Amino acid sequence: MNLSRRHFLVLMPAAAVAWKAVLAGTPEQAPNYKLSDHWWGMLIDVPKCIGCGNCVRACQAENDVPDGYFRTWVERYHVEDENMTNPEVISPDGGKEGFPVAKEDAGKYFFVPKMCNHCTDSPCTQVCPVGATFVTPDGVVLIDQKYCLGCAYCVQACPYGCRYIHPEKKVADKCTLCYHRITKGLTTACCENCPTGARQLVDLKNPKDPIHEFLKTHPVQVLKPQMATGAKAYYNGLDGSVR
Amino acid sequence: MSAFKDAGHLFRFAGLFVLAFIIFLVVRGYVVPRSFGQYGHYRGAAIGEIAARPVKFAGHETCETCHSDVLDVKSKGKHAHVNCEACHGPLAKHADDPSSVTPVKPDTAVLCARCHTASAAKPKGFPQVDPVDHSNGVPCETCHQPHSPAIEAAAAPAASAGGAK
Numbered sequence: 001m002n003l004s005r006r007h008f009l010v011l012m013p014a015a016a017v018a019w020k021a022v023l024a025g026t027p028e029q030a031p032n033y034k035l036s037d038h039w040w041g042m043l044i045d046v047p048k049c050i051g052c053g054n055c056v057r058a059c060q061a062e063n064d065v066p067d068g069y070f071r072t073w074v075e076r077y078h079v080e081d082e083n084m085t086n087p088e089v090i091s092p093d094g095g096k097e098g099f100p101v102a103k104e105d106a107g108k109y110f111f112v113p114k115m116c117n118h119c120t121d122s123p124c125t126q127v128c129p130v131g132a133t134f135v136t137p138d139g140v141v142l143i144d145q146k147y148c149l150g151c152a153y154c155v156q157a158c159p160y161g162c163r164y165i166h167p168e169k170k171v172a173d174k175c176t177l178c179y180h181r182i183t184k185g186l187t188t189a190c191c192e193n194c195p196t197g198a199r200q201l202v203d204l205k206n207p208k209d210p211i212h213e214f215l216k217t218h219p220v221q222v223l224k225p226q227m228a229t230g231a232k233a234y235y236n237g238l239d240g241s242v243r
Numbered sequence: 244m245s246a247f248k249d250a251g252h253l254f255r256f257a258g259l260f261v262l263a264f265i266i267f268l269v270v271r272g273y274v275v276p277r278s279f280g281q282y283g284h285y286r287g288a289a290i291g292e293i294a295a296r297p298v299k300f301a302g303h304e305t306c307e308t309c310h311s312d313v314l315d316v317k318s319k320g321k322h323a324h325v326n327c328e329a330c331h332g333p334l335a336k337h338a339d340d341p342s343s344v345t346p347v348k349p350d351t352a353v354l355c356a357r358c359h360t361a362s363a364a365k366p367k368g369f370p371q372v373d374p375v376d377h378s379n380g381v382p383c384e385t386c387h388q389p390h391s392p393a394i395e396a397a398a399a400p401a402a403s404a405g406g407a408k
Contacts, residue, residue: 049366051362054329058333061299061300131283132285142290142293147286179296193300
């Protein structure tokens with residue numbers, strides 16, 4: 001083939017346009033997202049939760065969570081005055097369709113939304129034999145489902161019961177903190193759809209995030225602190241009976 | 244020289260080891276993904292793959308770019324902090340293609356009751372009613388506008404919004 005300089009100069013821009021079309025098919029990357037600029041967590045404001053189950057439904061819709069499995073769920077605690085060590089905990093269908101009406105004058109009731117705590121020193125990532133689950137540089141525990149063998153070591157290792165084996169994919173699955181949303185500047189599906197603001201996405205590396213002031217002024221706790229998991233799901237006003 | 248006089252078999256053996264090591268490196272190069280170890284003991288490209296998953300909930304900022312009239316009403320009412328898709332459902336597809344994908348109007352009988360059905364388990368300050376006792380089957384939106392549910396406040400913003408136009 002004889003390519004003259006004239007033809008070459010004509011073809012170059014055409015090739016550039018074609019290449020742009022090829023690139024257009026590649027996944028969209030957030031333009032200004034830098035892994036090292038973020039350290040994600042979640043604030044869960046227990047006294048604000050009304051147990052409507054919006055977060056559970058939103059999570060299932062956003063992440064195609066199979067029926068009967070949950071990346072987030074809501075528990076209702078019932079602590080009776082004379083039985084503090086033995087709370088009754090229910091979570092019918094993860095609280096997806098709400099809860100049965102609670103009777104008055106029978107101890108204390110409250111709702112506790114649960115999810116992956118996105119631990120800094122997560123037990124689940126440490127036990128993975130193939131490097132299929134990991135903490136990202138921006139503090140989110142993720143699963144590489146192409147690499148996962150489905151051995152379920154991580155499902156056993158999670159002290160919070162946040163993982164499951166996907167019934168069709170046969171690999172581990174869990175909350176991604178809506179990684180596909182937060183890297184695009186959106187909040188998570190559960191936070192977006194919480195009607196009372198009981199759940200808030202927080203970025204601990206952002207000095208302007210109101211979480212810093214909140215943590216200073218509120219009785220905030222993480223679940224199972226004695227396990228030293230470095231959990232980043234902060235619970236405001238958490239009752240001592242929650243485990 | 245004499246030291247290696249009878250060492251031929253050792254060199255052959257060593258050569259075998261070197262060959263096996265080279266084969267190991269070549270196979271490893273093909274089998275281990277390129278991005279493995281980029282950030283740690285995992286496939287770095289997995290982060291980008293997970294980040295590229297499609298979004299289903301557009302987010303209230305997206306809704307508000309077109310539906311600013313609803314925002315004007317909603318921001319003055321009690322439901323100012325309830326985001327659009329909390330009631331209307333995931334509508335990123337509608338945001339991408341507003342004409343062909345249209346949202347279904349939610350059923351207030353189900354929707355309102357989810358949050359506002361009275362239960363001792365709910366926070367005391369949260370407005371809650373026994374649906375049967377409260378309306379006896381009359382649809383909620385007969386009295387309450389979902390975007391601004393307080394009855395006395397509902398009329399005023401609607402009038403002012405009409406005046407602005």
